[in-house]
Amino acid sequence: xxxxxxATEARQNLTVEDWARAALDTxxxxxxxxxxxxxxxxxxxxxxxxxxxxxxxxEALLRAALELWERRxxxxxxxxxxxxxxxYERIVKVFKEANxxxxxxxxxxxxxxxxxxxxxxxxxxxxSERRMAYLVECYExxxxxxxxxxxxxxxxxxxxxxxxxxxxxxxxxxxTGAPFNEYLKLMIxxxxxxxxxxxxxxxx
Amino acid sequence: xxxxxxATEARQNLTVEDWARAALDTxxxxxxxxxxxxxxxxxxxxxxxxxxxxxxxxEALLRAALELWERRxxxxxxxxxxxxxxxYERIVKVFKEANxxxxxxxxxxxxxxxxxxxxxxxxxxxxSERRMAYLVECYExxxxxxxxxxxxxxxxxxxxxxxxxxxxxxxxxxxTGAPFNEYLKLMIxxxxxxxxxxxxxxxx
DNA sequence: CTTGCTGCGTACGCTGGCGTATGGATAGAG
DNA sequence: CTCTATCCATACGCCAGCGTACGCAGCAAG
Numbered sequence: 001x002x003x004x005x006x007a008t009e010a011r012q013n014l015t016v017e018d019w020a021r022a023a024l025d026t027x028x029x030x031x032x033x034x035x036x037x038x039x040x041x042x043x044x045x046x047x048x049x050x051x052x053x054x055x056x057x058x059e060a061l062l063r064a065a066l067e068l069w070e071r072r073x074x075x076x077x078x079x080x081x082x083x084x085x086x087x088y089e090r091i092v093k094v095f096k097e098a099n100x101x102x103x104x105x106x107x108x109x110x111x112x113x114x115x116x117x118x119x120x121x122x123x124x125x126x127x128s129e130r131r132m133a134y135l136v137e138c139y140e141x142x143x144x145x146x147x148x149x150x151x152x153x154x155x156x157x158x159x160x161x162x163x164x165x166x167x168x169x170x171x172x173x174x175x176t177g178a179p180f181n182e183y184l185k186l187m188i189x190x191x192x193x194x195x196x197x198x199x200x201x202x203x204x
Numbered sequence: 205x206x207x208x209x210x211a212t213e214a215r216q217n218l219t220v221e222d223w224a225r226a227a228l229d230t231x232x233x234x235x236x237x238x239x240x241x242x243x244x245x246x247x248x249x250x251x252x253x254x255x256x257x258x259x260x261x262x263e264a265l266l267r268a269a270l271e272l273w274e275r276r277x278x279x280x281x282x283x284x285x286x287x288x289x290x291x292y293e294r295i296v297k298v299f300k301e302a303n304x305x306x307x308x309x310x311x312x313x314x315x316x317x318x319x320x321x322x323x324x325x326x327x328x329x330x331x332s333e334r335r336m337a338y339l340v341e342c343y344e345x346x347x348x349x350x351x352x353x354x355x356x357x358x359x360x361x362x363x364x365x366x367x368x369x370x371x372x373x374x375x376x377x378x379x380t381g382a383p384f385n386e387y388l389k390l391m392i393x394x395x396x397x398x399x400x401x402x403x404x405x406x407x408x
Numbered sequence: 409c410t411t412g413c414t415g416c417g418t419a420c421g422c423t424g425g426c427g428t429a430t431g432g433a434t435a436g437a438g
Numbered sequence: 439c440t441c442t443a444t445c446c447a448t449a450c451g452c453c454a455g456c457g458t459a460c461g462c463a464g465c466a467a468g
Contacts, residue, residue: 013415013416014415031317033237038454046417053415058455114235116234116235125376147386154370154378162363162369166362169332170332183355190395251446251447252427254447256427262425411466412468414463414464416461416464417462419458420457420459422457425452425454427452435444
């Protein structure tokens with residue numbers, strides 16, 4: 001009935017997740033449109049015959065890939081820094097992770113670039129909202145009132161999204177080594193104001 | 205010889221720039237891959253026959269479109285705020301323009317998403333470098349030393365690139381009306397520190 | 409050994425977009 | 439009026455990718 005564990009493991013027997021992983025890799029490189037069935041099959045060493053056994057059509061592959069992506073984004077990224085007690089350090093970790101994990105960032109940009117696709121926009125929205133909500137929580141845990149936490153979270157999120165963009169489009173404008181650490185320190189120092197609680201600036 | 209001014213103007217006689225404009229519009233909506241010859245021709249009310257008279261191939265259209273884009277970005281965007289005397293107000297204007305001109309932002313994101321294309325990456329690099337250089341000049345005019353101007357300019361640039369991304373991918377996370385003005389004010393206040401000169405923070 | 413299911417290969421038709429060849433219409437030059 | 443250059447239409451071949459039909463090997467149950 002069910003093979004469960006491949007006995008000899010000589011038989012490769014591709015799974016749905018294998019295809020989804022390959023699709024995400026291709027996306028990170030050439031965008032959503034680059035995810036084509038036949039090239040992907042060639043890359044995996046099989047033919048379309050395999051693909052259309054596992055999936056109904058290309059749309060189903062995209063769905064599987066996006067679901068895998070969403071799971072990675074929520075479970076992995078957020079859970080890794082979730083066990084940090086200090087909310088300040090949580091934000092710092094998010095920032096450093098965002099600037100270190102370049103592959104993940106490229107993938108986000110590639111997926112988000114296809115927001116005209118209805119399926120994609122759905123996933124992007126959920127992932128982005130979840131990230132923002134996490135940041136908002138962090139800022140609220142720092143003592144910010146909801147409105148200001150919203151603003152600062154959006155501010156911070158925008159900043160490291162922009163850093164991703166800069167790193168991808170114009171890498172030469174993004175420093176490395178010591179200057180980068182200075183830059184990172186500057187952003188963290190600026191985006192996590194310690195005095196945000198006792199001195200509510202008189203906006204309006 | 206040269207029609208110069210169309211006498212009756214009944215004859216539309218598409219120009220290279222007409223095609224380039226249409227290509228940019230299509231790009232802003234569906235990305236670079238969406239710029240196809242035949243659909244574009246249909247949209248303009250002609251056939252491929254017209255296209256291949258004006259252009260050698262699709263690549264030539266992309267080049268013309270990107271050149272038009274670069275001209276717009278440099279001449280228009282930068283020249284409009286260039287006549288502002290106060291460097292502080294210049295940065296503020298850039299920020300407000302960046303958050304108001306949504307169409308321009310969408311176009312940038314769409315073009316930058318195709319950085320794997322060698323021709324595109326070339327133009328994106330030039331445009332980005334030019335924008336960054338402008339911001340660096342502004343910060344230096346405010347009294348920042350070159351290194352800090354670089355950092356703050358990159359910081360500010362990343363922030364409004366990220367705002368574009370948020371506005372495109374998750375519009376519901378971007379406030380409108382009064383809350384947006386608060387948000388804008390917060391970013392401006394934060395990204396243009398008045399005390400950046402007399403109090404060089406002890407970084408390293 | 410046979411039966412049936414699993415996982416994949418092969419071959420086909422179809423569509424959409426690229427590029428080319430060539431013809432046709434129009435307007436201005438002479 | 440004729441001629442020519444300009445601008446576009448029509449028609450074709452080509453290819454890549456999607457989806458389908460069907461075939462085939464392997465393996466496990468009976």
